Amino acid sequence: MDVKGAFDAILPNRLVLRLRQQGWPVFLIWWIYHFVSHRKALVRFQDAKTGPAELPCGLPQGSPISPILYLLATTPIYSLPGATERYGYADDTAMLFVGDTLEETTTKANTAIAAMETWGQQEAFSFDPDKTEVMHFSRKRNSSSPPVSHQGKEIKAQKAMRWLGVWLDRRLTFNTHIEKWSLKAEKVISQLWFVNNTVRGTSALAARRAIYAVALPTLFYGLDTWFPGFLSESTHKGARTITKTHLSKLQVILNKACHAVLPVWKTTPQVILWKEAGIPPADIILKQQQARTALRYATLDATHPVSRRLRQAQHELDQSNHPTTRIQTLQRHSRLLRTAAWAKEVERPRFIARRFNDNIPTEAAGKRPPKETTAVEFQHWLEDKPAGYVVFSDGSKTERDTAGYGFAVFHNGRLADWGFGQLGRREVFDAEIHGALEGLQCAVLANFTNEPITVCMDNTSVIDCIRATAPNSSQAQFRVFQKLGDKYPYQPNKEPISQSQSTFPHNGGKESSYGSSLNSLSHAVFWDIYSLPDHTTVTLRTTTKDFTQARRPWIAPAGAKSRLPISSTAGKSLIISGLGSHPTLKRR
Numbered sequence: 001m002d003v004k005g006a007f008d009a010i011l012p013n014r015l016v017l018r019l020r021q022q023g024w025p026v027f028l029i030w031w032i033y034h035f036v037s038h039r040k041a042l043v044r045f046q047d048a049k050t051g052p053a054e055l056p057c058g059l060p061q062g063s064p065i066s067p068i069l070y071l072l073a074t075t076p077i078y079s080l081p082g083a084t085e086r087y088g089y090a091d092d093t094a095m096l097f098v099g100d101t102l103e104e105t106t107t108k109a110n111t112a113i114a115a116m117e118t119w120g121q122q123e124a125f126s127f128d129p130d131k132t133e134v135m136h137f138s139r140k141r142n143s144s145s146p147p148v149s150h151q152g153k154e155i156k157a158q159k160a161m162r163w164l165g166v167w168l169d170r171r172l173t174f175n176t177h178i179e180k181w182s183l184k185a186e187k188v189i190s191q192l193w194f195v196n197n198t199v200r201g202t203s204a205l206a207a208r209r210a211i212y213a214v215a216l217p218t219l220f221y222g223l224d225t226w227f228p229g230f231l232s233e234s235t236h237k238g239a240r241t242i243t244k245t246h247l248s249k250l251q252v253i254l255n256k257a258c259h260a261v262l263p264v265w266k267t268t269p270q271v272i273l274w275k276e277a278g279i280p281p282a283d284i285i286l287k288q289q290q291a292r293t294a295l296r297y298a299t300l301d302a303t304h305p306v307s308r309r310l311r312q313a314q315h316e317l318d319q320s321n322h323p324t325t326r327i328q329t330l331q332r333h334s335r336l337l338r339t340a341a342w343a344k345e346v347e348r349p350r351f352i353a354r355r356f357n358d359n360i361p362t363e364a365a366g367k368r369p370p371k372e373t374t375a376v377e378f379q380h381w382l383e384d385k386p387a388g389y390v391v392f393s394d395g396s397k398t399e400r401d402t403a404g405y406g407f408a409v410f411h412n413g414r415l416a417d418w419g420f421g422q423l424g425r426r427e428v429f430d431a432e433i434h435g436a437l438e439g440l441q442c443a444v445l446a447n448f449t450n451e452p453i454t455v456c457m458d459n460t461s462v463i464d465c466i467r468a469t470a471p472n473s474s475q476a477q478f479r480v481f482q483k484l485g486d487k488y489p490y491q492p493n494k495e496p497i498s499q500s501q502s503t504f505p506h507n508g509g510k511e512s513s514y515g516s517s518l519n520s521l522s523h524a525v526f527w528d529i530y531s532l533p534d535h536t537t538v539t540l541r542t543t544t545k546d547f548t549q550a551r552r553p554w555i556a557p558a559g560a561k562s563r564l565p566i567s568s569t570a571g572k573s574l575i576i577s578g579l580g581s582h583p584t585l586k587r588r
Contacts, residue, residue, distance in 0.1 A: 002131035006091035008058040082112030106146040135161040166222040174226035185219035192260035224293040250282040294342035349472035360485035388451035391439035395431025405435030
């Protein structure tokens with residue numbers, strides 16, 4: 001349902017009454033009253049102007065506070081009885097009715113519309129019946145579609161209805177949505193075809209950027225709403241998955257995008273086309289977008305509607321002991337739960353205040369010397385045998401997508417403690433802070449004489465986050481690290497040093513790599529690690545390794561060597577900094 005006039009229908013005195021009923025401060029109500037009252041407007045046509053006339057109602061168009069005032073004035077709409085759920089966006093209001101039959105839901109809809117009309121007459125609001133739309137959602141195949149009455153006008157249900165850009169159909173197959181947005185994306189790609197051909201045109205890099213910036217967001221619009229996921233081992237019986245028809249439609253548009261990027265013929269094989277254009281197949285993009293959506297769900301506030309819906313769905317699933325009830329619960333929440341399962345182990349960040357404390361002395365990002373100079377300075381620092389406790393930590397990844405960390409604590413040049421651990425499917429960034437925190441905690445427990453503690457690591461991004469406000473990723477570990485620094489001010493130091501081989505007698509690169517690949521390791525086996533050759537296999541990573549590995553064959557240029565396994569020489573210690581890759585440690 002649509003409110004006629006919207007901003008122009010707001011009366012100043014009624015708005016003030018609404019704000020007083022909601023309990024807003026008096027000074028704010030007076031300010032709003034003077035903002036919306038005694039406004040004047042005039043009409044100008046070329047050089048001719050009319051005299052100013054006072055406007056008895058309405059909100060200023062273009063003001064950032066006008067949408068807020070409109071929402072405050074129309075708040076009672078969403079508390080009216082009759083509808084199961086009410087949703088509002090600007091001047092549009094959507095109502096959801098749930099019942100056993102379509103006739104039952106239609107009766108509820110007529111009652112709710114009548115209640116809204118009554119409220120509108122009392123509050124001087126009117127609704128436009130020409131913009132009212134109806135959609136029946138049902139799995140039944142019968143053609144029953146009872147109309148809804150609005151101001152004496154019968155409104156019939158449509159085959160598809162658009163809400164916030166997403167096209168909804170009767171059975172929620174989203175066929176109309178995919179067709180319409182595929183057509184829009186195809187029009188965008190056709191514009192590139194006009195300027196690019198096999199003879200002349202823009203560069204492939206510029207065309208590819210245009211595809212990623214405009215065409216792909218258009219093609220996959222509303223993905224978190226319509227994409228049901230792929231068939232997997234964890235998919236329950238009866239769950240809806242993406243059809244081959246939808247996948248083929250998306251792939252056709254992606255192939256056209258590849259042709260718009262590259263000056264190739266239409267007969268070019270698809271594998272070569274994907275590889276040279278740097279645009280992966282549709283299934284890989286869909287999985288990557290689903291993982292990004294899951295990460296967004298996991299980092300939402302606990303009071304967000306999606307977070308509450310996830311907790312409710314998980315609670316219903318946990319309480320479903322009977323197999324039939326469990327299957328029905330999974331079918332109701334299949335899309336939401338399957339998407340959220342991609343990031344179920346991600347910690348929900350907390351809203352915290354900005355940190356301005358400098359109790360932990362670190363090297364500012366703008367004052368760091370080049371890595372060559374840092375390497376020499378660090379060698380001299382080691383030769384001087386620094387006093388107190390020195391903690392070396394490192395994090396690593398394996399090809400099995402497990403992250404691990406290792407740390408070693410030295411006191412006056414002698415090994416005082418060591419340890420390692422595994423985090424599962426996490427990033428090196430998380431492993432770095434876990435290792436640094438555990439190493440610092442061990443040093444604090446052993447430091448009975450309040451000696452200085454220096455923590456050395458190879459990741460400058462982690463050092464910058466320790467210095468500033470804790471990031472969302474591994475927020476709890478960063479906060480604990482900062483609390484230790486606040487408890488013992490200027491005792492723990494952060495020592496960023498260049499990636500180079502050190503003479504310090506510790507083989508930390510291996511320890512971190514074994515911590516990422518092993519769940520547990522005995523003390524005797526741990527010391528056998530030092531007899532292994534100093535060679536490990538590292539893997540280039542982006543946000544999600546699975547999708548990166550799947551995309552590399554399509555992104556790498558033809559004839560290039562594989563980017564998956566890259567051999568490197570591991571350093572002799574955990575004291576590696578993230579000031580850039582050193583050729584003696586890693587080759588990218």
